[in-house]
Amino acid sequence: MASKNQLARLTLSVLSATALLATAACGSSSGAAGASASASTDEWSKTGPINYVQGKDTSGYVQGILDKWNALHPDQKVTLVELSESADEQRAAMIKNAESKGASNYDVLSVDVVWTAEFAANGYLAQLPSSLDTSGYLKAAVDSGTYFNKLYAFPSTSDGALLYYRKDLLDAAGLQVPKTWSDMKAACAKIKTTNPSIDCYGGQFQKYEGLTCNFAEMVNSAGGQFLSSDGKPTVNTPQAVAGVQWAVDAFKDGTIPKAALTWKEEESRKAFQDGNLVFLRNWPYVYTLAQKTDGSSKVAGKFGVAPIPGLNGPGVSTLGGHNMGISKYSQNKGTALAFLKWYNSPENQKSNTLANSSAPTWTALYTDPELTSKFAYLPVLKASIDNAQARPKAVKYGDVTLAIQDAAYNALNGTAAPKAAMDDLQTKLQALVK
Template sequence: MRFERSHTRKAAFLAVASSLALLATACGGDDGSSGSGGSSSANALEGRGPITLASGKDTSGNLQNQLNAWNAAHPTEKVELKELPDDADAQRQQMVQNAQNQSDAYSVLVMDVVWTSEFAANQWITQIPEDKVPDLGKLVPATVETAKYRDKLYGVPITSDGGLLYYRKDLLTAAGITDAPKTWDELLADCQKVAATPGGKGLNCYAGQFEKYEGLTVNFSEAVNSAGGQIVDKDGKPNVDTPEALAGLQELQNGFKTGAIPKAAITYKEEESRRAFQDGKLLFLRNWPYVYSLANKTDGSSKIAGKFAVAPLPGKDGPGVSSLGGHDYAISSFAKNKATAVDFINFMASEAQQKDNLSKTSLAPTWASLYDDPTLIKQFPYLPQLKASIASAQPRPRVVKYGDVTAAIQQAAYDALSKGTDPKTALSGLQTKLESLITQ
């Protein structure tokens, strides 16, 4: 910082002291922000006017409706949607590039729950004092934790997610099966029974998301966790070179080898797998709650409307463990009009908006009471299962270098599933890689 020379030594001293005080304030010395991550909080949340919302593609069509409602009530503080690609990795890449350029193009970021540590540690998002979010205590506690870094809040959870097992109830019933499978072995046995019926001929057994992107990290994590393993243990150390992790990866690899998982599934992301299920090509599908409304549409876009049901994911010896998904709304450190951004986030987090969004899109809310709403349960019978899925879900590794960590996981899993790499070799290499990336 350059100071102009004062005419007197006293004036110079006062100028320097004043400037240093201002600099300390700007650096967040006393505002509660952590010294190693996140921008300052209270003093940063200033400015009113138009803002932008950077989000993945709005496949539901309802996000713009919610923005229209906000814009109608706030004509001088309108929100413009900046639509990013479908792919979560591509979304993150664009947000990172925007932050590295210190661009104010994005005001509010719709962030995958696993990005918080990375963005906060790099000071790409702004700390939000908890008293600025009046409804925070009414949200599902597990979802609030996803928005924290070093016990400080850097976002607000707007949607949550738990993996669910979608299945063709009509075909299971026709095969004499009354309950959804609780284990992998039961699922495979059900596929054999259905395949022997007229309605099951030519039907593929199961699919998830196995393309080399974030969805593969999710599916791999669920396979490992459902077999009793962990990607990272309770002490924050990598833990994938274990019998449990091996059992999980072998289950997926064997699925591809035997044809229980179709070869095409190695290219599936969420939307490809959803369309395969809706087109009547799959008996079982692992996917998120958003699929429910789309698969039940009666406009001709789904061949299975009214023919499917939802259950918890299967595991090795009983119900499996979902990865905790969802999206938090965070404020870019380089955004203008942060006060407007806070108000907009609170609007989107409100019970009314979350209930509206659930009703129209089947996206999982973070507002806890909505899971017990009788009217909503009548519309979405799976809500109790989803609540249990989210409550028992395991987070993906909450690490600063998450981009590198998830890339390593994806590569190891993809090699085992697409190239036939020995699972033990893949996991041993992954353990070494993660140890170099995750430091305490």
């Protein structure tokens, strides 16, 4: 009995000693973090291997481009770091890298246009050297990477809203593509006499970033503005409220189906592809997918694209896209800068557009014959982007966009009158945007 007890004790003490060692090992492993970043002028000449960080590379295209670069620069290899598909998580990972002074070793970052202000103001991104030439790139895209007149992110891809319309139905009814909201409603009324079950217009009205984009388009297309030219919030002007009022009425009278309150990009695309919508507001990526003839789309060959409509004329799209910035804590900023320039060169932008049907930022590509013959929507997209409005540039963009979504959702749901919702938003934005 005693020997058995002793054996048990011995086993126990051996086990606990192991546990103790294991914990000690755990404790010591997190020592070597936090590299220092000195701000010297010859920082931009340092070369070496770097990491390129972006969201999930769903098409597998990016790795191919990196292989090309790596073949050209064997001593300055670029490694692809793929983050989550969710934009919020990408942003969180990039902030974590910056707040740990570059512990994740991110060098070149693919940043959403709305993150520029936050990342620049908090010093997450290095200010790009003024020698960097941005002429030839879309003006709106360059502006989206600029904060306090300094360039922090280089234009990489752009995005603008398009109005997808059922060409077959419009032609059958002998109608033109509508330029205003009232034209659109009239067109729907005529089409509904022969197609009673079809819904008129769809967009992205679920409560997320897409709602901010759609809502901004309603406000801007009615002549309103989120911020005045000197950066002061102006969301409760009569024009802005008129835009909101139109959206609220459209939901009330069924021009926009109730279900659209739960739609993101994909749900609305599906509704259009299933033939349930006459008009759809969405991004260019839908074009290729809706054109597919493998049975996934019932509207292949039956639709066209046009600029989005507005209250009294063509509408104003919300500017989207991604820019490329360089982490302030990057150790090899020279390589990072060279890679950034090379990646966004006209040739690479062209191959990117061909592979992913993304919207390029190199202006000349919108009139490139090879591209326009493949992507007929490019001239329309160019017009959309040229006319586009950026979302408010705010350091606290997360709070700004949530305030906009709250106001939009309350107005569209009918819990608040348009004017009251916009007054409330005005008060909130005045505190957030200074």
